[in-house]
Amino acid sequence: xxxxxxVDGLVKDFGSTRALDGxxxxxxxxxxxxxxxxxxxxxxxxxxxLLGLIKASGxxxxxxxxxxWKNAVTLHRRLAYVPGDVNLWPNLTGGExxxxxxxLRGGLDPKRRQDLIDRFELDLTKKASTYSKGxxxxxxxxxxxxxxxxxxxxxxxxxxxxxxxxxxFQECVKEIxxxxxxxxxxxxxxxxxxxxxxxxxxxxxGKTVESGSIEDLRRLSHETSDPxxxxxxxxxxxxxxxxx
Amino acid sequence: MSRxxxxxxxxxxxxxxxxxxxxxxxxxRLLLPLCVLGLIGxxxxxxxxxxxxxxxxxxxxxxxQSVTGNPALVAMVGPTDGLRSLGGATAWETLPxxxxxxxxxxxxxxxxxxxxxxxxGRSELLLAAGSGRLxxxxxxxxxxxxxxxxxxxxxxxxxxxxGYEADSSxxxxxxxxxxxxxxxxxTAICVQVTAKARTARGLVGIVIGLAYFxxxxxxxxxxxxxxxxxxxxxxxxxxxxxxxWWPLILPVGTTILTVAFALWLxxxxxxxxxxxxxxxxxxxxxxxxxxxxxxxxxxxxxxxIGWTYLLFVYGFAIGAVGNNIEGILESSTSLTAAFxxxxxxxxxxxxxSIFTVLALMAxxxxxxxxxxxxxxxxxxxxxxxxxxxxxxxxWALGHVLIAYVASAMMMALLGLGLGLGLGVVTGDFGExxxxxxxxxxxxxxxxxxxSLAVLLFGISSxxxxxxWGLLVAFVVVWSIASFGDLPDWIxxxxxxxxxxxxxxxxxxxxxLWIMTALSAVFTTAGMLLWRRxxxx
Numbered sequence: 001x002x003x004x005x006x007v008d009g010l011v012k013d014f015g016s017t018r019a020l021d022g023x024x025x026x027x028x029x030x031x032x033x034x035x036x037x038x039x040x041x042x043x044x045x046x047x048x049x050l051l052g053l054i055k056a057s058g059x060x061x062x063x064x065x066x067x068x069w070k071n072a073v074t075l076h077r078r079l080a081y082v083p084g085d086v087n088l089w090p091n092l093t094g095g096e097x098x099x100x101x102x103x104l105r106g107g108l109d110p111k112r113r114q115d116l117i118d119r120f121e122l123d124l125t126k127k128a129s130t131y132s133k134g135x136x137x138x139x140x141x142x143x144x145x146x147x148x149x150x151x152x153x154x155x156x157x158x159x160x161x162x163x164x165x166x167x168x169f170q171e172c173v174k175e176i177x178x179x180x181x182x183x184x185x186x187x188x189x190x191x192x193x194x195x196x197x198x199x200x201x202x203x204x205x206g207k208t209v210e211s212g213s214i215e216d217l218r219r220l221s222h223e224t225s226d227p228x229x230x231x232x233x234x235x236x237x238x239x240x241x242x243x244x
Numbered sequence: 245m246s247r248x249x250x251x252x253x254x255x256x257x258x259x260x261x262x263x264x265x266x267x268x269x270x271x272x273r274l275l276l277p278l279c280v281l282g283l284i285g286x287x288x289x290x291x292x293x294x295x296x297x298x299x300x301x302x303x304x305x306x307x308x309q310s311v312t313g314n315p316a317l318v319a320m321v322g323p324t325d326g327l328r329s330l331g332g333a334t335a336w337e338t339l340p341x342x343x344x345x346x347x348x349x350x351x352x353x354x355x356x357x358x359x360x361x362x363x364x365g366r367s368e369l370l371l372a373a374g375s376g377r378l379x380x381x382x383x384x385x386x387x388x389x390x391x392x393x394x395x396x397x398x399x400x401x402x403x404x405x406x407g408y409e410a411d412s413s414x415x416x417x418x419x420x421x422x423x424x425x426x427x428x429x430x431t432a433i434c435v436q437v438t439a440k441a442r443t444a445r446g447l448v449g450i451v452i453g454l455a456y457f458x459x460x461x462x463x464x465x466x467x468x469x470x471x472x473x474x475x476x477x478x479x480x481x482x483x484x485x486x487x488x489w490w491p492l493i494l495p496v497g498t499t500i501l502t503v504a505f506a507l508w509l510x511x512x513x514x515x516x517x518x519x520x521x522x523x524x525x526x527x528x529x530x531x532x533x534x535x536x537x538x539x540x541x542x543x544x545x546x547x548x549i550g551w552t553y554l555l556f557v558y559g560f561a562i563g564a565v566g567n568n569i570e571g572i573l574e575s576s577t578s579l580t581a582a583f584x585x586x587x588x589x590x591x592x593x594x595x596x597s598i599f600t601v602l603a604l605m606a607x608x609x610x611x612x613x614x615x616x617x618x619x620x621x622x623x624x625x626x627x628x629x630x631x632x633x634x635x636x637x638x639w640a641l642g643h644v645l646i647a648y649v650a651s652a653m654m655m656a657l658l659g660l661g662l663g664l665g666l667g668v669v670t671g672d673f674g675e676x677x678x679x680x681x682x683x684x685x686x687x688x689x690x691x692x693x694x695s696l697a698v699l700l701f702g703i704s705s706x707x708x709x710x711x712w713g714l715l716v717a718f719v720v721v722w723s724i725a726s727f728g729d730l731p732d733w734i735x736x737x738x739x740x741x742x743x744x745x746x747x748x749x750x751x752x753x754x755x756l757w758i759m760t761a762l763s764a765v766f767t768t769a770g771m772l773l774w775r776r777x778x779x780x
Contacts, residue, residue: 051631054778073635081631087624089543090440092525092533099529100539104632107534124527129439140628153631 004029004064004151004182005050011058012045012206019045021206022059027184027199032177034197034214035186038241042206043186044084047155050184051081063151077105080144084156084186086136088128094139095124101143108146116142119168133160145172152176152183158192170195194233202240209240257511260375264383267370268357272387279349280391284398286720287342291406293729294334307333319460319565320597322479331408331484335416340459341723343478344452346395346424350388351431351448357384359435359444362516371515378507385428385503392424409484416483422495426474427452429502436509439518446550453554457561464565474498536634540642543620544613544650551609552654555602559658559683562598563665592748595662595679597726600740602658603686604719606651610694611711613647618701618708621780630779637771644698644767651694652687659683675747682746688759689739693718695766702773705780 005027012020020042027033037043048054049061052072061068063075088097098117102108117124120138128136137160144152152173158166166189173183173196187193193200200217202210210217217236269276298304308327311317318324321340326332358381361367367380396417403413427448434447455473462470463479470476480491513519532538617640620626630636660683663676697711721738724730735741742755 048627048779051627053627053630055776072630073633076631076633079631081628083624083627085624086628088628089625091546092542093527095527096525096529096533100533101628101632103529103534104536104629104634125524127522127525130522 002029002065003027003062004031005033005184006062006065007046007050007060008062009059010046010049010056010061012042012049012054013057019206020049020057020059023203023206024208024211025201025203026211027182029182030177030180031199032173032183032185032197034193034200035184035203036188036190036193036200036237037203037209041203043203044155045206046203047081047153047184047186050153051076051079078149079151079153080105080147080149081153082137082140082144082155082157084159086140088131088136088139090127090129092128093125094122094128094131094135097128097139098124098143098146101140102146105147105149108143109148113142113146116145116172119172120165134162134165137161138165141169141172145176150181152181154183155186156188157185158187158189166192190233190237200233202237204241210236255376257376257378258382260370260373260379261382261386264370264375264379265386268380268383268387276353276387276391280395280398282716283342283345283349283395284402286345286724287338287399288402289720289724290338291334291402291408293724294330294337295406297729298330298333304328304330304333315464317594319464320594320601322459323463326482326485329484331412334408335412335483339416339420339478339483340475342399343420343423343475344456346392346420347427347448347452347455347474350392350424350428351445351452353388353391354384354428354431355435355441355444355448357387358432359438360441363439363441365516368515377511377515381432381507381510385432388428389425392421392428395424396421412484412487415481415487415489418492419478419481419483419495422492422499423474423478425499426495426502429499429506432503432506433509436506436513437519439516439520439522442547446547450554453558457558461561461565536629536639537642537646540616540639541646544616544643544646547609547612548646548650548654551606552650552657555606555654555658556661558602559598559661560665562595563662563667563679564669565665593745595682596745596748598662599655599658599682599686599746600722600743603655603690603743604715604722604740606654606658606686607690607693607715607718609654610647610651610690611697611715613650614644614694614697615701615708615711616643616647617774618705621705626779636779637775640701640774641767641771644694644771647694648687648691648763651690652684655683655686655690656680657683678747681751685746685751685756686743688756688763689743691763692739692759692766695763695770698770699766699773700770702770702777704777 003026005025007023007025010020010023010025011018023042023046025035025046035043035046045054046061049056050063050068052068052070052075055069064078066075068075088094092100098108098113102113120142122135122138122142126135128139131139137158141157144154158169161169170192173185177183177196183196185193185197194214197214199213200211201208214233298307304327308324312324312327322336324336327336358367361380370380371377399417399420400413403416404410430451431444431448434451435441435444438444438447455475458469458473459475459479462468462473462476470479474495477491477494481488509519533542617626620629626639629639659679659681660676662683663673663679666675666679667673693711693715696714697708700707700711718738718740721730721735722740725735725738725741739759742759744750744752744755
């Protein structure tokens, strides 16, 4: 297996603020990798470095073995991205936006597009200015999931979605994982990560705290807490962050 | 808010106005004082340059001789009846331009604190926290009126300190203040009508343009038309030669009525939407949207169409009036021989100055256009595009080139409008080609101004806004240089000083090529810097 994402000792400074302080993250091909951390811990900053939107101040970040800052355009042909806070062009309808975003990657598979629209129940004829947060999120999700990207980067993709649509998102991810796609999933919904991810990286204050397969991390937590009960992700998460 | 000023249980729609006032003042604690000081300093510069220029009665007489009865100047500035005194000359030159700038200032302040806040979803927070529906608008009107009043007091002090007659000075600043207040109320209405701050500003811009146009028509034709314009009312006070106080009733009454109407509308509409609701659109994208350049064009389309339409119609109207000017000049016997022999040139000079004014205006469009990537960046939409296989430079440069091409096109169409307006009335379309070329010749100055905005955008997202300050500086340089006295080196700093006064003089293309080359250099530098900097 080759690593799709390789982040090693990544540092990012914004003026005098250090947002990332030696962060490590490795995602192998075909994995669904959960990316957890409290608010402001640097998840979105890491993702923005990986997308080549901002430049690393130190350390290295590699996507498919290449520098995401220098080779942004070629790398972006191979990935799809959904941010946690989708802002759209107020005058365009949802349908127009999905088609426009899809066209950047050479167009969407019409069948898949229609299938996703049906499942997410999005009204395509509404102007983006009239969409709720959840509906804006659906637009970006459909535009991403209807592509045939090798890597999907989801940054809290279901924020604002109702529980039914969140379940639809989980189904969709399950469907594409079988096909060799790699997924980086940053989320605060631990049940979602537990359900989808094989491996996990937990970060805090711009540094990696834990990393490994969910099973390994559970065993680790096993040894330190009640040996008879398998730790849930929530227990694991709280264990990492709770003040000792 | 944590400390409601009115009784919390009162539930009045004005509850929380005091807090909204403090909040807005705190937010603009730097910007607003700077703008007011700028307005005062600008008028100060004017006044200082006049005392030097028209220090003696002989200077004033020669000014009077050279401009009296020139309908082109009457249309552009106003009636020349009061020009025999220094006060009259000062009022003639300052009142129209300071009034328009006050109106634009009122527009920016009101939109910034009302519709822009609502569009970004911030006003909901205040409303949900117990603030009354009308609190923000009321506070905004108070702040805008207060800022205008402070500026007026500053101008009054400037006039008194320079030795102008007190009563007439007071009337002059009151007349200008009146225009600012009328447009405070007008903007308060416009922000109720449209759901977007940008559209609201466009709407107010149209009203200001209309007011200017009606005043110009009224001053050169049927007087009644000038009485329909707030700019006409200000002029009818005739400060320094026939002090008339009673026309001030009109702006005072209009301000009260417009603000009351705006509050009435606000109490009846939904928060977050305008009076015009967005309609459903197509479920599939038009093929033109599926290309990055087509998409960028779509994003800019509304403002391109609006500006082009405005400039063309304005050009047509000016062209038609231009013929009228020619007629008056030919039939007039009171004009000096020198003046009459140059009559052809006077229409052309008039057109040349119209081109400069509108090129400055069109630079507003061009800056807005080249800074689209900046607004996409701050609204967090750029990341969605930049995460796709679309190069940063390719995308931003697309927006920049669209703005460059569109601004050149609209200036050429302005020339076409002028030529057609002139031709329809005279039956002679011979000037058409020259006028189109003259409009097009303004483009390099617009490009150069906009390319400086591109450079600022490349430096950082925060620096981008400074481009507007640059445009204001060019407007100030032009307005002072065209009437008063400025050191050459300052005048030379503005690109608009280097466009030949076509069609009044033969076209010398050298400065145009130099400015075009400089635009290319700044644009390239801006794009290189943009490629190297982080997305916001």
